[in-house]
Amino acid sequence: MAYSVEGGHSKLAAKIKKMCHDEPALAHSLLDKYTQSLCLYASHQVECGAQVLQLFESWAHHLSEADFLTFAKPYADRVAAYLKERHPNVPVVYFANGGSGYLHQQLDMHVDSLAVDWKISMRRAREVAGPNKVLCGNVDPILLYSKEPIIRAAVELCIQEARGRHVLNLGHGVEKDTSEEAVAQFVNAAKSVRLKKDVRV
DSSP: OHHHHHTSOOSSOHHHHHHHHHOHHHHHHHHHHHHHHHHHHHHHHHHTTOOOEEEEETTGGGOOHHHIIIIIHHHHHHHHHHHHHHOTTSOEEEEETTOGGGGGGGTTSSOSEEEOOTTSOHHHHHHHHOSSSEEEEEEOGGGGGSOHHHHHHHHHHHHHHHTSSEEEEESSOOOTTOOHHHHHHHHHHHHHOOOOTTOOO
8 A cells, every 4th residue: 555655665655654644544445455455365375376475564664553553453464364264274474574663563463473674683572472473584684795604693693592483584585686695605504503402592
């Protein structure tokens, strides 16, 4: 909806936020229509072979916690609940990009896992989510511009702080000018790091 209202990428998301606050009924009407479409589209992806789905809230970093609870979470959760009802064996991941400040508000959503960005430590994310919630993330993608020891250190820190029940990943996508070598170093580090049983976090 944000891309539709803004007409493309926006630094401030001013138009869509103005709509949400000045014309909330219109915003909710649009969100409802998009949600209905996303339920059908995501379900169709599963029917065509998708084995895991991620709901990506790409503009969450523009939202306050209150706006997230009003204009984002209810609709994303509707999609997740729809998918879990129709495809209970297909894992659903939710990622609020830039929304780690209100990670605690995502714990009751109908998803199997929560992806987190790099603006929260994995140690803190684990404290908020508890020991059993599966988390994804949260290495800063810009660290892939660094040298191999830095990449390896970031991977190891993330793994050790997550303490299991974690899918290692970046805290967002791979930037387009990231070298293939850096991606390989990230993957190789992920394969080689082992959880230290004697480390308490």
